[in-house]
Amino acid sequence: MTQHLLLGQTLGFDTITLPDGPEGARHDSAGAVLIDGDRIAAVGPAERLRADHPQAPVTDYGDALIGPGFVDAHMHYPQTAMIASWGKRLIDWLNTYTFPEEARFADPAYAARIANRTLDLALAHGTTTQTSFCTIHPGSVDAWFEAAEARGMAVVGGKTCMDRNAPDDLRDTAQSAYDDSKALIARWHGRGRATYAITPRFSPTSSPDQLSALGALWSEHPDCLMQTHLSEQTDEVAWVRDLYPNARDYLDTYEQHGLLGRRGLYGHAIHLEPREIDRLGEVGAAAVHCPTSNAFIGSGLMDVMGLARAGLGIGLATDTGGGSSFSMLRTMAAAYEIGQLRGQPLHPAQLMWLATEGSARALHRGGRIGHLGAGAAADLVVLDLASTPAIAQRAARAEDIWEALFPTIMMGDDRAVRATWVAGTCRIGA
Ligand code: GUN
Ligand code: ZN
Numbered sequence: 443m444t445q446h447l448l449l450g451q452t453l454g455f456d457t458i459t460l461p462d463g464p465e466g467a468r469h470d471s472a473g474a475v476l477i478d479g480d481r482i483a484a485v486g487p488a489e490r491l492r493a494d495h496p497q498a499p500v501t502d503y504g505d506a507l508i509g510p511g512f513v514d515a516h517m518h519y520p521q522t523a524m525i526a527s528w529g530k531r532l533i534d535w536l537n538t539y540t541f542p543e544e545a546r547f548a549d550p551a552y553a554a555r556i557a558n559r560t561l562d563l564a565l566a567h568g569t570t571t572q573t574s575f576c577t578i579h580p581g582s583v584d585a586w587f588e589a590a591e592a593r594g595m596a597v598v599g600g601k602t603c604m605d606r607n608a609p610d611d612l613r614d615t616a617q618s619a620y621d622d623s624k625a626l627i628a629r630w631h632g633r634g635r636a637t638y639a640i641t642p643r644f645s646p647t648s649s650p651d652q653l654s655a656l657g658a659l660w661s662e663h664p665d666c667l668m669q670t671h672l673s674e675q676t677d678e679v680a681w682v683r684d685l686y687p688n689a690r691d692y693l694d695t696y697e698q699h700g701l702l703g704r705r706g707l708y709g710h711a712i713h714l715e716p717r718e719i720d721r722l723g724e725v726g727a728a729a730v731h732c733p734t735s736n737a738f739i740g741s742g743l744m745d746v747m748g749l750a751r752a753g754l755g756i757g758l759a760t761d762t763g764g765g766s767s768f769s770m771l772r773t774m775a776a777a778y779e780i781g782q783l784r785g786q787p788l789h790p791a792q793l794m795w796l797a798t799e800g801s802a803r804a805l806h807r808g809g810r811i812g813h814l815g816a817g818a819a820a821d822l823v824v825l826d827l828a829s830t831p832a833i834a835q836r837a838a839r840a841e842d843i844w845e846a847l848f849p850t851i852m853m854g855d856d857r858a859v860r861a862t863w864v865a866g867t868c869r870i871g872a
Contacts, residue, residue: 446477447495449488450503450824455799456812460750464791469843476506478818480865484816500755505826509819511570512770513801516709516730517755519574519586521558523799525763532739533673545611553585561589565785565869568770568823568859570809573598575641578614582621587630594865596811600641601626605652616651620659627663637667641701644671645682645695667705674710674741692703693718703727705806712742723753728804733763733776739764747786758796758802770797771854773804790844790851820866825850829858
């Protein structure tokens with residue numbers, strides 16, 4: 443196997459749940475990561491790893507920070523070309539911008555173009571795993587996984603299912619959603635680094651029959667993930683109450699149809715009832731925090747700490763194109779700002795944990811991606827902590843790693859990404 447030794451500062455975590463602060467973080471100001479093939483073989487002091495592996499070629503990143511590549515736990519690759527579209531509320535924004543753009547994915551060549559563009563943007567921003575909703579077209583799922591395979595990336599994706607409250611050319615049926623998703627699972631789930639997520643868009647765009655069909659499919663393929671949206675906006679919650687008069691609450695519309703489970707990913711999860719929080723915690727499902735989107739579409743302030751304390755997994759996500767940035771740095775900054783508005787200032791260690799370990803664990807890939815440790819995939823980001831004059835002058839005064847890193851979290855973007863490695867191959871930078 444080909445070995446490679448990367449030198450720099452290193453930062454990783456040992457905690458499997460959201461830490462209260464910097465405890466559980468492993469920082470080494472003169473560290474090294476030994477790559478062997480597509481995996482991390484060792485993380486430790488530069489001096490020791492150099493002495494132990496004198497033959498390994500070395501890339502010295504100086505003071506830059508080497509960490510696990512960012513893991514985006516919820517986004518919509520078909521919305522890449524319409525990111526930053528002005529809108530009023532979620533449903534208005536979906537109808538005005540999202541659905542017309544998603545209709546274009548009937549053309550497989552267009553789907554391939556946007557899938558490739560999205561993954562290139564991810565890598566430029568230091569993101570090595572994305573979790574995407576595709577469109578109703580099976581070809582959009584093939585395009586997504588093919589583009590990821592060409593880059594060696596571990597991604598999650600699934601055909602978005604909708605059989606009502608959507609335009610004619612964006613509707614499937616309960617049966618075709620089941621059949622198409624099942625065929626896509628057979629084609630992609632577990633092939634190379636691909637993970638399939640059964641994907642009902644959200645309760646308003648699925649009939650009870652469609653939710654039942656997808657619940658049955660999940661029970662036949664319990665190792666698949668299931669991704670959807672939950673309680674993003676108050677008017678959406680009211681609409682769900684009208685559409686499902688027999689459901690106890692929004693979560694119950696999924697639970698009644700077999701769509702509540704440990705491998706479930708529930709995007710947004712802002713306006714939740716106590717029962718919903720208890721149930722999500724009981725089953726150990728994951729809520730995915732989409733802070734730039736929640737600010738951009740005006741959805742609300744997710745209670746990250748409260749949900750973590752209730753036992754939910756928590757992932758962090760760009761939610762592009764409802765989210766306003768491809769950068770997980772910008773996403774961490776928004777999570778910090780939203781935390782502040784709730785009186786919960788998240789520590790930089792918590793923000794970094796969410797963007798790597800938290801998202802990876804929400805995807806049930808803990809220890810394998812988003813992790814700086816032996817045996818994990820060599821999916822890495824190398825961050826320049828002085829990437830702009832404004833960041834550099836603040837970082838110059840830092841007294842510890844957290845003060846040095848926080849200006850990059852708050853003000854950094856793709857200019858801070860010195861290199862991105864995927865499965866042991868350098869894809870961005872040198
Ligand atoms: N709820 C249902 N579909 C979507 C979507 O595409 N984006 C966001 N932010 N919320 C949704
Ligand atoms: Zn979404």
